[in-house]
Every structure is written in C-alpha cells, then in structure tokens.
Amino acid sequence: MRWHVGAFVVLLALALTETSLLPAALGGGLRPGLVLIATSVWVALRGMDGLFWVFLGGFMLDLTSNLPVGLTSLSLLLGNVVATIVDRAPIPSATVRASTWVALVTVVSYGLSIAGMAISGLDVDVVYAMTNVILPLLVINPALAVIAHAALNQVNLRQRRREAGRTIAL
Amino acid sequence: MLVLSLSSQIPRAAEGPLSVVLTPLQQLFSGAGSAINDVFRSAGELQDLRQRVQTLQRQVDELSIENLRLREFQAEVRQYRDLLNFASQNPIYDVVGADVIGLSATCAPDDANRLRAGVCANVIASDPSPFSRYLTINVGRQHGVRVGMPVVGGGLALIGRVGQVNEASSQVQLLIDPNSYVNVQVVSSRATGTVAGQSDGSLRLQNVPQTDNLEVDDIIVTSGLGGALPGQLPVGRIERIISTDAQLFKEAIVRPAVDFNRIEIVLVITAAPNMTATLQAP
Numbered sequence: 001m002r003w004h005v006g007a008f009v010v011l012l013a014l015a016l017t018e019t020s021l022l023p024a025a026l027g028g029g030l031r032p033g034l035v036l037i038a039t040s041v042w043v044a045l046r047g048m049d050g051l052f053w054v055f056l057g058g059f060m061l062d063l064t065s066n067l068p069v070g071l072t073s074l075s076l077l078l079g080n081v082v083a084t085i086v087d088r089a090p091i092p093s094a095t096v097r098a099s100t101w102v103a104l105v106t107v108v109s110y111g112l113s114i115a116g117m118a119i120s121g122l123d124v125d126v127v128y129a130m131t132n133v134i135l136p137l138l139v140i141n142p143a144l145a146v147i148a149h150a151a152l153n154q155v156n157l158r159q160r161r162r163e164a165g166r167t168i169a170l
Numbered sequence: 171m172l173v174l175s176l177s178s179q180i181p182r183a184a185e186g187p188l189s190v191v192l193t194p195l196q197q198l199f200s201g202a203g204s205a206i207n208d209v210f211r212s213a214g215e216l217q218d219l220r221q222r223v224q225t226l227q228r229q230v231d232e233l234s235i236e237n238l239r240l241r242e243f244q245a246e247v248r249q250y251r252d253l254l255n256f257a258s259q260n261p262i263y264d265v266v267g268a269d270v271i272g273l274s275a276t277c278a279p280d281d282a283n284r285l286r287a288g289v290c291a292n293v294i295a296s297d298p299s300p301f302s303r304y305l306t307i308n309v310g311r312q313h314g315v316r317v318g319m320p321v322v323g324g325g326l327a328l329i330g331r332v333g334q335v336n337e338a339s340s341q342v343q344l345l346i347d348p349n350s351y352v353n354v355q356v357v358s359s360r361a362t363g364t365v366a367g368q369s370d371g372s373l374r375l376q377n378v379p380q381t382d383n384l385e386v387d388d389i390i391v392t393s394g395l396g397g398a399l400p401g402q403l404p405v406g407r408i409e410r411i412i413s414t415d416a417q418l419f420k421e422a423i424v425r426p427a428v429d430f431n432r433i434e435i436v437l438v439i440t441a442a443p444n445m446t447a448t449l450q451a452p
Contacts, residue, residue: 015298016199019306023296024203027431030300061298063188064196064306066333066341072298113299123348124301125369132370133300 003159011053014038015060030133032140035061036076036109037102041148043080044087044101045156054080071116079109095149102145103138110134189336193308196294196339204434289313289438291321294339303347303367305330307436310338320392320399320439327427328352328392328403329436340438345405346371346430354405355393359383362393365405365424373406373424384411384420400442 018034035057043050058073065072083104091097110133117124212219291313295306309315319332321342330350333343343350350367354375361382366374378384388408394401406424413421 012195016195016295019295019298020196020199021203021206024200024293024434025206026203027207029431033298035298063192064295064341065297065299066302066304066343067297067299110300113301117301122302125348128369129301137300 007053008056011035011038011057012060015057015064019061019064030136030140032144033106033137034144036079036105037141037144037148038152039076040080040083040102040105041098041145041152042156043084044098045149045152048084051077051080067113067122068116068120071113071120075109075112075116076105078112079105079107082108094153095146098149099142099145102148103142106137106141107134110137186337189310189339193294193338196306197292197308200292200294289315289440291340291436291438293433293436297341301369302349303344303371303430304333305342305344305433305436307340307342307438308338309438310336310340312337314440315340315438316440318398320403320442321436322403322439323428323433323436326403326437328399328405329428329430329433331399332438342436344430345373345426352399352405353393353395354390355401356382356384356408357389357391358385359388362395363419365390371430373426374412375408375422375424376419378420378422380415380418380420382420384408384422386411390424400439 014034018031022031022034039050039054039057042053054076055073058076061072062069083101086104087097087101091100110129114124114126114129289309291307291309293305294308297304297306307321315332315335317332317335321329321332323329328345330342330344330347332340334341344367345352345365346367348367348369352365353362354365355362356378359382361378361384363378364376366376368374375384375390386408390405390407392399392401392403392405404427406426408422409425410423411420412423413419
C-alpha cells in the first residue's frame with residue numbers, strides 16, 4: 001500500500017513537472033514526455049503489470065489537456081500494448097531495450113493522438129507534427145529513458161526482492 | 171473513439187473537484203519553473219539589461235516632457251468625451267453610430283456599456299500535448315469566467331479565448347493554436363479578415379479581399395464582428411505578405427503582439443460591450 005502511494009506521488013510530481021514546471025522554465029519550446037518515459041520504462045521492466053500506471057499517468061495529463069478526454073491515456077496505453085507485442089527482437093542490453101521501447105511508444109502514442117484529433121475535427125498539420133514534434137522527441141525521449149531505466153531498474157529489483165520474500169513467507 | 175465520446179462526461183465531472191486540489195499544486199510547480207527560468211535568464215541578460223537601462227533612461231527623459239504636453243491634451247479630451255456620452259444617452263442623437271458609442275464606452279469609466287470587469291489570473295500550466303497550444307490559468311467558474319471570454323496580456327493585447335472552464339481553473343486557447351480563428355481588422359486600411367493560428371506558432375492573416383490594401387507593419391486588431399470578442403484588441407503587426415494577385419484572397423504572416431513563450435499574468439475580460447460570451451449560462 002505504501003509503495004502504491006509513493007508511486008502515485010512520484011507520478012503526480014512528474015505530470016506536474018511536465019505540464020507546469022517545464023513550460024515555465026523552458027518557455028514554449030518542445031518538452032520531453034516525462035510521464036510517457038517513466039511509465040513506458042516501467043512497463044518494459046514489469047510487463048503488463050505496469051499498464052495500470054500508464055493509464056493513471058495518461059489520465060493525469062488528460063486533466064490538464066484540452067484534447068478529447070481519454071485520448072492521452074488511451075494513446076499511451078495502446079502505445080505500450082503495441083510495444084509489448086512487438087517486443088520480440090533479441091536486444092542484449094536492458095537499457096537499449098527500454099530506450100527502444102520508449103521510442104516505439106513515442107511514435108505510436110503521438111501518432112494516435114494526431115489521428116484522434118483529426119477524428120474529433122481538430123486541425124493538425126501532420127507534416128509539421130512529424131518533422132518538428134515526433135522526430136525531435138524520438139531523440140529526446142529515448143535519451144532520457146536511459147536515466148529513467150537506471151533509476152526504475154533499482155526500484156524494480158527492490159520490488160522483486162520484496163515479492164520473492166513474500167512468496168517464501170507464504 | 172466511440173469509447174472516448176461515451177466516457178467523456180464522467181471524467182469531465184471529476185475535473186471540477188480535482189481542479190480545486192490540482193490548482194495549488196500546479197501553481198507551486200509553475201512558480202518553481204519560473205524561478206529556475208529567472209536565474210538562467212537574468213544571468214544571460216545582464217549585459218543586455220545594462221544597455222536597456224541607458225536606453226530607458228533616455229526614454230524617461232523624453233517621456234517626461236511628452237507627459238507634460240499630454241496633460242494639456244487630457245483636459246481637452248475630457249470635454250469631447252462628455253459630449254460623446256451626452257450624444258449616446260440622448261435619443262435625438264440616434265444618428266451617432268455604434269463606433270462612437272463604443273469609443274465612449276471604452277473611455278468613460280461611468281458609462282453603462284464600458285468594459286466593466288476583468289479577472290486577473292496567473293498561468294499555471296501548459297497543455298501536455300505538443301499539438302495544441304493551450305494554457306491553464308488559476309481562475310475558473312467561481313471567479314465568473316465563462317467559455318469564450320477573451321484573455322489579454324500586457325497592453326490589452328489579445329492572447330486567446332477561454333476554451334474550457336473548471337471550478338478553480340480554466341484552459342485558454344492561444345491565438346497560435348492551429349484551431350484558433352479570430353475576426354480581425356487592419357487599422358490603416360480597415361480591411362477585415364481572419365487570423366488563424368499555425369502549427370509552427372505563427373499567425374496567418376487570411377480571407378482579406380484582393381481589393382483591400384495590406385502593407386508590412388500594418389497593425390491588426392480584433393474587428394468585433396460576430397460578437398465573440400470585443401473590437402480594437404491588438405493582435406499583432408503584418409510581418410510578410412505571402413499571397414499573389416492570382417489568389418482569391420490576400421494572406422499575410424502576422425507577428426503577434428505578445429510573446430507567447432513568456433506569458434505569466436493575464437487578464438480575462440468578463441464583460442465588454444456587445445460580447446456574447448458573457449451571456450452564456452454558467
């Protein structure tokens with residue numbers, strides 16, 4: 001229970017950093033998807049168990065977004081589901097695997113966001129979105145995923161040890 | 171998408187109470203971000219600031235002299251204003267057009283049609299989606315804000331319109347949002363058109379008839395047509411004319427009157443003459 005509360009607070013802090021702190025600090029420029037990176041790396045480490053946090057993180061972003069409600073959380077969810085299905089190639093390094101995972105989620109989730117906006121009747125310049133948003137984020141997000149993986153891997157190992165201890169006790 | 175549209179009402183209902191909790195947190199994070207930004211910016215701009223101080227000192231001297239001259243004009247203008255107010259209140263002067271009433275309304279503090287109220291707000295968040303340009307401000311329904319109300323920055327320059335209202339916060343659609351369209355007028359030629367936001371963060375003046383004249387540096391203001399926004403709010407200046415004579419309408423790139431990357435405090439106009447947004451139900 002305490003672990004879940006801690007994870008919730010960290011996720012909320014990431015969402016607030018992404019939507020409030022970074023825009024104020026960096027101005028109106030492109031900013032990394034912190035929630036996308038953290039939750040996707042967690043799914044890469046934990047598998048389908050991590051999808052709950054993906055949805056929760058997406059919902060937090062949905063609250064501050066003017067896009068149709070649910071679009072961000074569903075895009076993130078589907079992005080991670082696609083990454084789970086595609087995750088067949090043998091990648092020896094766990095860090096590279098997490099980074100590739102985040103790159104895939106970036107492409108799929110932003111692509112779905114664009115599609116959702118188009119279906120909702122909102123104007124979106126697809127060429128501009130591809131060249132000026134998705135391509136730069138394909139560099140920024142996977143690069144930050146390396147740091148996220150280093151931190152979350154420690155959390156995951158501690159979590160695994162705790163789960164193993166609980167199993168033995170049972 | 172069907173799921174999205176069906177489930178949209180439930181999360182929207184939750185946004186009201188959640189916004190009360192989230193708004194202080196968003197303010198805290200936004201404040202921390204601004205502080206970080208200030209540290210880096212002030213270090214980088216020190217040299218620039220020294221030059222600016224010298225320039226501003228010269229300007230202060232010039233403006234002090236100009237101020238004395240304007241005080242003389244002020245007394246004269248007050249007399250004209252009284253005359254115009256009288257004209258708008260007296261039925262005999264029905265021939266006085268709406269522009270004159272508008273002018274009187276904007277200038278006279280006691281006029282019934284004046285710009286009655288504005289709510290000051292701080293910017294506390296940006297839209298997480300890189301494809302839309304929205305800001306979150308810390309005033310909402312409880313402060314009298316409604317969807318469609320205009321939001322202005324320094325010098326009453328138009329920033330955008332309220333797109334969504336929660337209990338304690340609102341989301342503002344910026345002029346540069348790709349789905350933002352505003353009816354505007356060119357001050358010098360009186361030509362009317364539409365200013366549309368672009369994905370790259372610029373503004374494009376569209377739908378100006380070929381017969382109307384456009385010049386670089388012409389000032390663009392809101393036209394007030396349609397009643398969605400009050401007239402005469404500054405929008406920007408024409409930077410470049412991009413259309414040719416062969417096109418049906420003239421088009422131009424507009425340089426916005428405000429720097430959208432550095433908006434911190436805004437004013438929501440809650441009531442203005444002929445503005446329909448104030449009539450919407452809470």
